[in-house]
Amino acid sequence: MFRKIHSIPGLAAALLVAVTAATGAVLSVQPALQRLEATVPARGEVTVAALAERVQAALPGVESIERKPSGLIVATWFDPDRPGMATIDPRTGAVTGAYEPSGTVRWITNLHRKLLADDTGRAVVGFGAAAMLLLTLSGTAMLAQRLGGWRRLFGPIRGSASGRLHAELGRAAVAGLVLSAATGLLLSATTFEFLPDGAPAEAAPAEASGGPALPVGELGALKAVDLADLRKLAFPDPGDPTDVVTLTTASGEATVDPATGAVLTAAENDAWQTASQWIYALHTGEGLWWLALVLGASSAVVPVLTGTGLVIWVARRRARPRIAHDAGAQSADTVILVGSEGNSTWGFAATLHAALTAAGHRVHTRAMNDVAVFRHARRVVVLTATYGDGEAPASARRFAERLARLPAAPAPAFAVLGFGDRGFAHYCGFAETVDAALAATGMARLLDLGRIDRQSAQAFSQWGADLGAALGIELALAHVPSRPRTSRLRLVAREDYGLAVDAPTAVLRFAPAEPGPSLHARLFGARLPSFEAGDLVGVLAPGSDVARFYSLASATRDGVLEICVRRHPGGLCSGFLNDLPVGGEIDAFVRANPGFRPAPGSAPVILVGAGTGIGPLAGFIRHNDHRRPMHLWFGARNPASDFLYRQDLDRWLAERRLTGLHTAFSRVATRTHVQDRLEADAETVRTLVAKGAQVMVCGGRDMAAGVAEVIGAALRPLGLTVEALKREGRYVEDVY
Template sequence: MFRTIHSIPGLIAALLVALIAATGAVLSVNPALERMQAAVPARGEVSVADLAGKVQANIPGVENIKRKPSGEIVVTYFDPDRPGVVTVDPRSGASTGAYEPSAFTLWITNLHRKLLLGDTGRAFAGAGAAAMLILSLSGAVMLAQRLGGWKKLLGRIHGTPSQRLHGELGRAAVAGLVLSAATGLFLSLSTFEILPDGSPAEAPFASASGGQTLPVGDLAALKAVDLNDLRQLTFPYPDDPSDVFTLTTDSGEMTVDPATGTVQTAATNTPFQTAYQWIYALHTGEGLWWLALVLGASASIVPIMTGTGLVIWVARRRARPRIAHNVGAQSADTVILVGSEGNSTWGFAGTLHAALTKAGHRVHTGAMNDVTVYRHADRLIVLTATYGDGEAPSSARRFLDRLANLKSAPARTYYVLGFGDRQFAHYCRFADMADRALAAKGAERLLDTARIDRQSAQAFAKWGVDLGHVLGTPLDLHHVPTRPRTCRLRLIERRDYGIDVDAHTAVLRFGVGEVRPSLHRRLFGARLPRFEAGDLVGILPPGNNVARFYSLASASRDGILEICVRKHPGGLCSTFLTGLEVGEEIDAFVRGNPGFRPQPGMAPVIMVGAGTGIGPLAGFIRRNETHRPIHLWFGARNPASDFLYEPDLKNWLTDRRLTGLHTAFSRLPAGSHVQDRLAADAETVRGLIATGAQVMVCGGRDMAAGVAEVFSGVLGPLGLTVEALRKEGRYVEDVY
């Protein structure tokens, strides 16, 4: 819900909000500049009468004295020879020069308040303030939800570079933006009299008592008012003996008899008028120059957040397939919820959606994260993959928590279909978790949880037949996987290991450029897609649209795309890759993996890898130009056959990109595994953890489980656990 609330006003009003914020940031500097230029007497040093008397003596024909919130004194006068407006020294009353507001500032103010369009522009500006308020509040709620609650709002933000930048900037600016937007909306509503006008109270009409007028400097009522409380003093009209002085202060307005110096009439501001003045000051920063700078800094962030927000929205829209005839969630009789990490599950959901729609059902398809109670739905169908070590995929990470908070089951009946790979230990584990959670919520399971291995279209079609029997509607689920958008990469270098011992492993380096490049590439050149070490590359074997993923051992700025591949018996993609000759090409695409990165800073990093799991770790070490302490524990079979990256590791030790190298080889006479070497080095590891080290583990699932067990023992004396480090982002894994 909050994502929808956040996205809609953001998309509609993105340019308007950015314009209002940018102009507000420019205007925020003015109060500080004016305060620097103004001479402000201490309270009790100068009264209104003192200033008025000196001004009248220095400037004939004074009509009006105004004190701006910055303390600057502006005098309007009319003399046949010298009409005009000047600024004056508050102590001497002498003119300091003509008052000439900046034309640029006036233009920016007009643009900020009414978009140069009069009242129509004021209405748009008010709408922009409302949109900014909605965006700020909904964004704060979304960030809190993403980080696990309000108490963790200051925690580390994960995601793509755009997501991290958007979150960090939003977190820094949200308080200032909420204050600016709320006060701006209040002022807009007052301008259009939707809220009462907040203008200062006006004293009732009064006439002078007559008689000889006193010098303005001797008027008792004006002597009683400190200059710092003055807003405006209007002088009587010279040729009208009945006219009076009108004095406006922060508390209201009064009229003063020029002959007696007494107050004739007075009006005090109502609480609303006083509140209005404060709200105006809070919004403009007038009189609060330091606050203006804070609010201006927050506002200056908005154009950047607008850009990152649009990037995130476009990426999200591109990531999901467009599903035709997707009815609203609360008007559907069938709801399909999708849990997907790489978007392939969305494709199966689209096929099911089309078949059910063709059969006459009103179908809504959405992400599992958006689960709610569907008032008119007869059934809920969940299609979900499992990510990593039995975890929820990205579009389902909040599903279990949100489901637990619902007052009832989302729908009366449900079905769950899991997608996974049988070679993994926790095959379709999250699908089972979703099934149990829905049953616990009171929904009725009408079909046992089914599993689809390796995105089998045949198994999906068979499940469709079973579902059709339960629904009483034949379903033909003929799913053709959509081929991902790929780029062509050419193999430019390879290093081979373990061929003689039937354990073929290769380090493959790819560059861009086809043998027969397209016209576009010939004209504009070719470049690698953007990626970091630890991201994933999806590779499509010839004749197959199902990608296999490999961790990247390089960053795009290295100028190469590098992976480590071990040939598996019967492995379609690994056989294809290890059989490539230099100059041959592949179809590939990149997927971000921002959760597997070294944390910022200079704290030590403990890297643990076995076999091809060293790939992304080598990529991180290669980019360690700051000489951050990195300690690598690496396990393999035999140093003579599969010591991957051996020359590079020795060079990195020499140039201090790598601080320590600890190896374990299982096929040596006194062989050991990497987890054994970690256990032997427990004191060293514990010391690094005590200084704030992060742990990064990459490799096979069994190895990772063994490493986690060793760390449980290592962390015990420190009062820590592996799970506690995971929550802090100090224990991350990339396992397969």
């Protein structure tokens, strides 16, 4: 719900919100500049009477004195020889310079308030303020939901580069944006009289007694008002003995007899008029120059939020296949829920959707995160991948909690199909969890849990036949996986390890292949895709459309794409890569892996890896430019044959990019594994975690399980668990 609330007004008002925020940011510096220009006496130092006397002596033709919210004193006079406006030193009454408001500032102000138009422009700007308020509140709610609740709103943020930037800036600016948008909306409402206009009270017309005027400095009503309370003082017409002095203060307006100094009429601001003054001050920052700068800084990030928001929206739209004939969620008889990490499961869902639609069903397909009560659905079919150690993929991470909150309703039948790789310990583990959760709700089972190994089109077709039989229809699912869009990369360097211990491993570095014949390639040349250390590269072996993924040990700015690959017996892709000669080429694509990156900040980082699991960890160390404490525990077979990155690690220790190196080797006399070394170093681990350290583990599943057990034992004296650290984002794994 929050995503729709957030995205629809964002897309509709993106340019308007960006323009009003940008102009507001420019105007925000004006109160500070005026405050620098103003001389502001302490309260009680200067009265309005004293100021008026001094100004009248310096400018005999003075008509009015105005105190700006910044404290700047501006006098307006009319004399046939010298008409104009001037700034005044309130302590002496001396003219300090001409007052000439900037034409550029006036233009920007008109653009900000009414888009250089009249009432239509004001109405559009009011809509923009409402959109900004809605975007800010819904975006904050989405972020809190994503981070696990309002208490974790200021916790570490993970995601793509544009997503992290969007969330970090939005979180930092939320208070300023809410204040700016809410006060702007109120001001717009008063402009169109949806609320009282809040104009200051005006005293009733009055006539002076007509006697000789006293010196202005002796008028009692003016002597009783401190300069800090003055808004405007208007002098009487010297040629009209019945004209009065008009005094406007923070609390209202009064007329004063220039012959006696007595107040003739007075009007006090009511509560709404007083509130309106505060609303205006809070929106503009006039009189609160420091607040103006805070609001300006918040507004300045809005154009960036607009840009990153559009990038996120476009990426989300591109990530899912277009599904034709998608029925409404509440009118469909069949609902397909999709759990996917890399979007390949959406392709299978689209094939199923098309087949069921062709068979006469009304079908609706959506992400598992968006599970709801589907009033007319007779069946729910879940297609889900499994991520990591039996965990939910990206589009299903909120499925369990949302399912648990659904109200009781007529339950449709269900079927679950899991996608995975039998080579993984938790093959289709999340699908099993979902199947059990749906059964626990009392829903009838349409089919037993199905499993698809390595995106097998044949297995998917067979499952489709079984589903069709359960529905009483013929269902032919002919799915052709779409080949991902790839880049052509050329191997420029390799380092081979592990031959002596029967574990052939290579560190491979790729650069863009030679530009192709396209115009774009000829103009711009070949480039590496954009990636960070810890992201994944999918490699397509010759003759295969199924990618194998490897963690990246480099970032785009390094100029090479670097991976560590161990040859696996019968491994199609690992064999291909280990045999690839320098100059050989591959087809590959990059997939972001934002969940496996060091958290922002300066807290220590504990890196644990074995074998090729050191790859992304080496990348994190290489880019540790701020020299935050990083400690690496690394396990291999023999230091003489497969100590990956040995020379680099020594150099990084000398450069203080790496703080501590702890190694374990299983094919030497001591025969220790990385978890054994961690157990021996439990006190060090405990100390680092107590200082806020994040733990990052990369390598095989058995190793990762052993590491989790050892670290869990080390944390018990602190009253912490690995599960608790995972919930805080302080224990992350990239295991295979």
